[in-house]
Amino acid sequence: MAALTRVCSRVCKQNVIVRALSTSSKVCSAEENVGKQTHTGQVFDKDDYRRVRFVGKDKLVNPQWAINLIAEDPIVVCDTNHVWSDSGGPLGHPKVYLNLDPPEVQVCGYSGRKFILKKYYDKTKHGDSISYDEYLKQVRAKYSSQNKV
CATH class of the missing domain: 2.60.260.40 (q5lls5 like domains)
Structure with missing residues (x-):
């Protein structure tokens, strides 16, 4: 505990800004490109777990193959x-x-x-x-x- 106090006091002396970490999650709707096929043939069904990577953001699909x-x-x-x-x-x-x-x-x-x-x-x-x-x-x-x- 004493070591932790020393580290914290050094960090505080260096004017380090600490941000709180949020643990809440927000569910967003799927964006328009999630269902589009890519040049490699990748396309996910509505209930595919891999669509989770596009929650809150859009899938980038280049229309020029x-x-x-x-x-x-x-x-x-x-x-x-x-x-x-x-x-x-x-x-x-x-x-x-x-x-x-x-x-x-x-x-x-x-x-x-x-x-x-x-x-x-x-x-x-x-x-x-x-x-x-x-x-x-x-x-x-x-x-x-x-x-x-």
């Missing part, structure tokens, strides 16, 4: 059979080399960008496209704007 954004990206049409993707240098991902010899779309495993050799590209089958030079300009412009901070 990455898989949909990648699908909207135009395919990169290349003149050479070997290209690389790094999503903009040091702030992107490791450099990935892609072999475009097979007559199909090649996808970067990190960024999801799609690449195809010019002779295999068909607008009706593959959709919109940009050239490899345009792709490099886009990712370099993104890197230079991030690097100005």
Whole structure:
């Protein structure tokens, strides 16, 4: 008890403000996003105990799913059979080399960008496209704007 008194007297001398701890609980209604599905497929039933984490606060659900954004990206049409993707240098991902010899779309495993050799590209089958030079300009412009901070 004497040790506790010494500690309390030292704390009081240092002008420490002590707040009382509340042990009461308040039940709030579920917010609007609790029932929405996330990009991973997570959705909870009304009586699921895991909904308790959203009592008094809202579940954050991003309506722009990455898989949909990648699908909207135009395919990169290349003149050479070997290209690389790094999503903009040091702030992107490791450099990935892609072999475009097979007559199909090649996808970067990190960024999801799609690449195809010019002779295999068909607008009706593959959709919109940009050239490899345009792709490099886009990712370099993104890197230079991030690097100005």
